[in-house]
Amino acid sequence: MRRRSFLIALSGLAFGARAADPLLDPVTKGAPVTRGRVKLEMPLLADNGNSVSMRVSVESPMSEADHVRAIHLISERNPEARMASFHLGPRAGSAEITSRVRLAGSQRVVALAEMSDGSFWMDSANVVVTLSACVDELGG
Amino acid sequence: MAARIQLPGEARRGEVIRVGILIQHPMETGYRLEVDGRKVPKNVIRSFACRYNGVEVFRAEMSPGIAANPFLQFHTVALDSGELEFSWVDDAGARGSAREAIKVG
Numbered sequence: 597m598r599r600r601s602f603l604i605a606l607s608g609l610a611f612g613a614r615a616a617d618p619l620l621d622p623v624t625k626g627a628p629v630t631r632g633r634v635k636l637e638m639p640l641l642a643d644n645g646n647s648v649s650m651r652v653s654v655e656s657p658m659s660e661a662d663h664v665r666a667i668h669l670i671s672e673r674n675p676e677a678r679m680a681s682f683h684l685g686p687r688a689g690s691a692e693i694t695s696r697v698r699l700a701g702s703q704r705v706v707a708l709a710e711m712s713d714g715s716f717w718m719d720s721a722n723v724v725v726t727l728s729a730c731v732d733e734l735g736g
Numbered sequence: 737m738a739a740r741i742q743l744p745g746e747a748r749r750g751e752v753i754r755v756g757i758l759i760q761h762p763m764e765t766g767y768r769l770e771v772d773g774r775k776v777p778k779n780v781i782r783s784f785a786c787r788y789n790g791v792e793v794f795r796a797e798m799s800p801g802i803a804a805n806p807f808l809q810f811h812t813v814a815l816d817s818g819e820l821e822f823s824w825v826d827d828a829g830a831r832g833s834a835r836e837a838i839k840v841g
Contacts, residue, residue: 646803646804676801682794683796694808694810695809697803698800698802
């Protein structure tokens, strides 16, 4: 009995890993995410993780009927995975945001766009950080 | 908390304008140590909002993953002459705000 429940749990785990990305789940609640419509621009190589330029834009008419509701920036390695969430609407006119982020080491950063119809779109960028933002001081 | 705003002073009605703001804030991660070894408490601007004549047009929730002296650039449609009001609050509960006028013709 114990072995059976273990096997069920294991198969569930394997299925879950294939179906969804644990990095995006807290935002998407398991909803499907399509790659496209989003463009995340970050440098390939950053000398200093304390300040890395970031530009994200989403293809959208930004009308009342069809607009970007939010753009989430998600980090693979930062202590806080959700770097930022930007909330927009038809009043934005254009779904394009520029900022500067902190990266705790080389990693993949994901920009996840939540549309007014409830669909999710994404893009990701791989950044190599030579000197990461200081999170190692306290031992992780 | 001083802030510098980038906003075109004048715009055509319906034009999509670029709004930029740079806020002076350390965005303490909570991982940095003082010279005497004490931990500097985490303190970042958690939420930021921009209102155009009282209507919210942009809002951001931030974490230590946003660099010190946060810079944000976003867009809004120039609808009417008036004012853009920016407001933010950090983990310590300190509030900041700034406003800038816009003329729409």
